[in-house]
Amino acid sequence: MTEATAPYSLLTFAPMVDSETCRFVLKHYAIHYRERPHTFGWCSVLALGRCGTLRVPAFHGRKLRLAGPRALVEHFDRSCPTQQMLLPSQQPLRIQVERDWERYNGYLALHSAVVAYFHLLPHREIMIEPFFRGVPEREARLFRGAYPFLGGLLTVLLQLGEGKAKDSLTRIRMLFEATDMRLRDDRPYLAGDRVTLGDFGLAAAAAPLLLPSGYGSPIPPLDRMPNDYSMIVKEMRQHPTAAFVQRIYDRHYTTPPAV
DSSP states (O other): OOGGGOSEEEEEOTTSHHHHHHHHHHHHTTOOEEEEEOOTTHHHHHHHHHHSOSOSSEEEETTEEEESHHHHHHHHGGGSOGGGOSSOOSTTHHHHHHHHHIIIIIIIHHHHHHHHHHHHTTOHHHHHHHHTTTSOHHHHHHHHTTHHHHHHHHHHHHTOOHHHHHHHHHHHHHHHHHHHHHGGGOOSBTTBSSOOHHHHHHHHHHHHHHOOTTOOSOOOOGGGSOHHHHHHHHHHTTSHHHHHHHHHHHHHOSSOSOO
């Protein structure tokens, strides 16, 4: 099956943490799909027309219309083998996975976005290409000149400012340190001996801070990052959590998400 004949489409703003999490999830279930990146803001308008929601990523095809990685997991877990479920039904494992999902997709993802966008959005010269990578050329031409507006919109939505960025970085350090402690026993996954949605939530949320090999979201390479952000990446890479995230990428994201 080729990308052109894939039965499903994933409509994304490609740099989003949830877009990366969806790529992990769809790879896990071996779902053939085509990612369709669009401009920030415009992608939500398209999602409303195609999936009845402003939320992205939006997944559709074969009468399915789902928004966000959690909805994908809840749908595809129903038809997969028990040991492949990303939201295991048995307790207390399920409680731990739910806590991990809230901790990483809920908190770490938000703080990662705040720190990354605060430091990177002002640098149009390095952000313009990844911001529009994969977007239809006509759409990119139309919106490329609106980068200041789009950056301003993200700034408002995330309430970006120096104080908030510093606070988010402090919370990121705390989350990494707590995760380091959990990983001291060399466990293969956060909840034991099997991959769960918590692992994908951590990997995708930490990726903007680590730039792991195989990272699927468009972002400038480390050698083009502003110095203040590159220093953050180099600091976070010193944590045991960074090696864990790279193992998740190596084991579960070693090839392009789908064709």
